[in-house]
Amino acid sequence: MVIPSILEHVGNTPLVSVNMDEFKHINLFVKVESYNPTGSVKDRAASYILDKLLKNGTINSETTIIESTSGNFGVALSAFCKHYNLSFIAVVDSHITTINEMLIRSNGAKIIKVTEPDKYGGYLLNRIKKVEELQSKINNSYWVNQYENPLNAKAYYQSLGKELCFQIEEMDYVFLGISSGGTITGVSKKIKENFPRAKVIAVDVEGSQIFKNSPMKRYIPGIGSSLKPKIIEDALIDDVVITDEVSTIQACYELLQKYNFFVGGSSGSVFAGIKKFFADMPKEKVNIVSVFPDRGERYFDTIYNKKWVERVISMKQESAVSALYS
Ligand SMILES: Cc1ncc(COP(=O)(O)O)c(C=O)c1O
Structure with missing residues (x-):
């Protein structure tokens, strides 16, 4: 089929299975959203x-x-x-x-x-x-007001949620990063209609105010928020996992080096979140679905820049030390 504009090719992104090295009992499937026309979910x-x-x-x-x-x-x-x-x-x-x-x-x-x-x-x-x-x-x-506009969540109910339900046969967990809350609100609703027993896990980062963490400077864009988005009042969230930014950076490099995914920060957060969540869980077979929202190029000055990474890690260590003595 020939289409008149690349902007008419939204969605129908690849679903890829990932064999996680340390978690052989996990079947992980990720939607690679960088395949959308402007490069993101x-x-x-x-x-x-x-x-x-x-x-x-x-x-x-x-x-x-x-x-x-x-x-x-x-x-x-x-x-x-x-x-x-x-x-x-x-x-x-x-x-x-x-x-x-x-x-x-x-x-x-x-x-x-x-x-x-x-x-x-x-x-x-x-x-x-x-x-x-x-x-x-x-x-x-x-x-547009993405934090309050119900159309933001409806978009994901109608497209990403629908696609996932169509592509996946068994779903025990869904891990989704959160910022405006559009993705998790729409996708969680669609998934619970089709897979009522699937657990929806929100992944947020330290310092974000969505789930009332202590405030802290955040460096990685795309995930977290300094206010609680109104639209997530309708999200069907079973649990929340909070990742730190250093684990996010490490996860981005691991995804690149081991699995050939060159992804943005929120994908790293979600991958780090899955590992944190299952670290102490019994090793039973589970099917997990997740979303990698964008590609790594937009993070060339940050996550994929050695000097930036060194600076962020040293600032994080300094603030951890000063918190001990405050
Ligand atoms: C890279 C990236 N990841 C995750 C998200 C979170 O999606 P949502 O705003 O639907 O919660 C965004 C939103 O801007 C994003 O840009």
Whole structure:
């Protein structure tokens, strides 16, 4: 079949089995989401949300789409807004990577960069303030608001969740990273309808506020959040595993060196999370499904940069030492 645009090839990503060296009793299957057109799982949300809003008349060709995002969602939205001839403003912060900024700009989006940290030292509150200011100034505008928009979860219910249920015959556990909560909310609902006994395990990172950990500076983008997303109120989560960022980095290198997966940080977190969860469990056969949300190239300046890794590890050790004496 020939398609008129690569953006019409969202989903139907490969499902790959991984024989984990240290856990021979685990059958692990991963959905490799980098095979989406702009390189991440977020294409599923961006394409679904815009299509639905256009079809139900909430937005039209004159609407300006606004979203606070420095990551994969910004890249995906910029591509799909261009595809649908919609104007897009991405409200980003100083932490945006050079590659994401380049991709969003080259898709014709406008970037507004927030450089002033908020009272918590992060940028989230000031980014939201900027979005609200833009909304009040621009007449026909729509704030996607991935943390609260139910369409974000519906996108994953309809696409990724459906695909997994179709591709997998037996499922004991599903491990999913979490940031806006769209993936886990949609996928968990679909999976529980088809595999009621499957356990859904959320993977979050130290310092993230989704499950009320103690706050801590986080370095790896794509996973975790400094606020609890509203949409996860509907997620069907059985358990949570919290990984640390050093294990995430180690897992990324292990996935590359042993299994040929060149993946982003959240995939490393999920892999580290599976190992942590099963470390002290009886060695019974289990079928696990997971999702690797993106590819490693976008982490060339971070996870796959030796100097950055050394700096992060030394900062983590310093803060661990100072916590002992505080
Ligand atoms: C690389 C990566 N992994 C995981 C996630 C988490 O997905 P969600 O926002 O659906 O919770 C994101 C979201 O931006 C992401 O970019």
